[in-house]
Amino acid sequence: MIFLETPSNPSLDIVDLEFVGKLAKKHNILLNVDNCFATPYLQNPIKWGADIVTHSATKFIDGQGRAIGGIIVGRNELIKEVRFFSRHTGPCLSPFNSWILSKSLETLAVRMEKHCHQAMELAKYLENKNEVFNVKYPFLPSHPQYDLAKKQMRMGGALVTFEIKGGIEKGASFLNKLKMISFTANLGDTRTIASHPASTTHSKLTDSERKKVGIEAGTIRISVGLEHLDDIIKDIEMALS
Numbered sequence: 001m002i003f004l005e006t007p008s009n010p011s012l013d014i015v016d017l018e019f020v021g022k023l024a025k026k027h028n029i030l031l032n033v034d035n036c037f038a039t040p041y042l043q044n045p046i047k048w049g050a051d052i053v054t055h056s057a058t059k060f061i062d063g064q065g066r067a068i069g070g071i072i073v074g075r076n077e078l079i080k081e082v083r084f085f086s087r088h089t090g091p092c093l094s095p096f097n098s099w100i101l102s103k104s105l106e107t108l109a110v111r112m113e114k115h116c117h118q119a120m121e122l123a124k125y126l127e128n129k130n131e132v133f134n135v136k137y138p139f140l141p142s143h144p145q146y147d148l149a150k151k152q153m154r155m156g157g158a159l160v161t162f163e164i165k166g167g168i169e170k171g172a173s174f175l176n177k178l179k180m181i182s183f184t185a186n187l188g189d190t191r192t193i194a195s196h197p198a199s200t201t202h203s204k205l206t207d208s209e210r211k212k213v214g215i216e217a218g219t220i221r222i223s224v225g226l227e228h229l230d231d232i233i234k235d236i237e238m239a240l241s
């Protein structure tokens with residue numbers, strides 16, 4: 001099985017779904033796409049040849065940081081096995097969490113529209129700031145795979161990454177100075193979240209392993225929430241200064 005995520009966490013690299021879809025078919029390999037960052041609203045991997053689509057529903061599908069869960073989508077014959085395994089080993093949603101997640105799906109489209117619009121505006125703002133560099137967002141024309149992102153995604157998503165000049169020390173002081181934005185190792189909430197992959201989600205990798213997947217010591221990942229855009233920008237402005 002080929003298992004991939006696009007956009008990737010946290011580097012926001014894009015994997016060419018049409019290319020990998022054809023490659024998998026040619027070699028008769030299952031293609032499983034982690035669609036967590038894009039959500040079904042922004043990207044539909046099955047259209048490009050994926051056999052299975054996996055979501056962490058904990059993120060945008062819940063969207064409000066209340067429940068953890070996951071969704072696996074695919075043909076009946078494939079899902080039958082997953083269902084059998086889950087029934088007998090335990091990773092099943094409780095009825096209450098299922099209810100929360102299915103209610104959330106009713107607002108996924110409107111939430112994603114706003115998340116994406118605000119993320120795009122924040123990315124443009126950051127690109128003009130002297131204190132940061134390497135601003136990455138799939139729908140910024142400066143993204144090295146901008147055309148590919150435009151081809152397979154409907155909007156750019158809610159995640160923006162950048163590096164603070166001055167490395168890990170300046171990065172840490174930036175995170176500590178944020179007031180409204182939450183410093184947590186989660187994403188996809190109504191609240192804007194800043195995270196520092198090198199010391200949290202990717203702390204188990206060595207420096208050189210992190211570099212290989214595009215994570216520098218000073219890389220900051222922002223999951224843009226649904227607060228007023230001016231408040232988000234103001235908090236970042238204040239922490240940078």
Ligand SMILES: *Cc1c(COP(=O)(O)O)cnc(C)c1O
Nearest residue numbers: 005009034036037056057058069
């Ligand atoms: C968070 C995350 C996961 C894991 O999901 P959990 O709900 O925390 O188990 C998998 N893939 C991506 C891209 C994620 O961001």
